Amino acid sequence: MDSKSIFDFAFSVNVMEHVNDVGNVLERVGTSLKLGAKYRFTCPNYYFPYEPHFNIPTLFSKKLTEKFFNRRIFESSDVLDPVGVWDSLNWINVTQIKKFQKRTEGFEVQFNRSFLVSIIERIGTDREFALRRSPLMRGFLLWIVKLHLHKIAVLIPVITQPVIDCAITRISIEEVS
Template identity: 35%
Template sequence: MHSLNRRERPFLIDEVLDDFARFDFPLKDIWLSAARFHYHNLAPEISALPSGARALEIGCGAGILLTLLGQQSPNIYMEGIEPFAEGFETMEGVLQHAQGLGARIHRSAYEDYDPSKAYDLVYLVNVLEHLPDWRHFLDTLPRFLTPQGRCLVLCPNYGFPYEPHFNIPVVGSKATTGRMFRRRIDWVENTYEVHGLWNSLNFVQLSQIKRHLAGSQLKLRVRHEITDRMIDRFNTDPVFQKHIGVFNKVGRAAKALGLTQVFRLGPCENLQPYMFLEFSRVSE
């Protein structure tokens, strides 16, 4: 196994990502770009856990982010689950490489996964918006968590009228948007070999999550800092800047004018483009 965890953190990130970049797989630049960004969002959360704590990534894909975080915090027991649906064959080499670097990855959907012990931290990155039933996931989430455990979710918020996978505006419902932008949707799925991506999206909204949690076993904290972090990413991540296109100018202008602070105010937080959510158990 590589001794990457003994290096300084910036070199660890670069070395691991360069290692994965040797493989050829669809949307490689976007996957690696996202792994780098979300490493910086999650590394402080992982490193703050006590030694010996347990963490789980739900929907870990081929394990790129899981490998980064595991190398950064070798004192934390980390594992991931991923159902590896049809079409994942192009990622097998990446998966095997991640496992060779020590990533513990189970081939399972969350519905079928029975952990041997509960986790101190569970996290999902760009996964919640693809779940067939996100409400069911939230209802069953407590079984994964220790009494003081937390779950961190990062994903788009469809309360903001923009679909980031296809880089299109949302016009009313998903059905209406799909009809209006069918050519764009088909082009993206065919060009990047991501067939079925549009159908997998559930268009989850923050306001819906809040309503669903009323009277549940979970409480929610909205981490507003993610909006400015996403906009700052335009300045440091050319892959992200190219993917988002014109929206990077809109985002920069909004931050410069202080408009992103509006997303911290009452009902306006339901309109933030991207969500960083922290779930924990309601105290008994």
């Protein structure tokens, strides 16, 4: 994307975990925004020890996770192209996004701490979404929603939440470094 300062809004859903260079993509999308415009994206947060495409726990690194869960990953019948999907995952996390903000002037980064609450609530209202979770996880999440305990998820620091909901606002038009 080589366009500069032309878009009022940009968004992506479950895309950022598949890009080769998170910082470069954030910079390129950011410079395509007009002053005051936003880029909002959601994606998994790989600081949380769970890989949602394959419904597996993560074990400290992509390499170790692959070694331990090799068959569940590469022989998955739930993922259309398990090899391609696994190879494309960059294990994005909140710290990578914060590093972008520190090294790149002209952008404000905000994380939505309440996104996790809405994700948990979705288990009870979206059957297809719910069926992507294990029966045990579905039951547990439905139970905490019934008790309204899911609302305390807003207190969990964004760095440790399983999902990222981020808005990047262009606050100046100076050239990025």
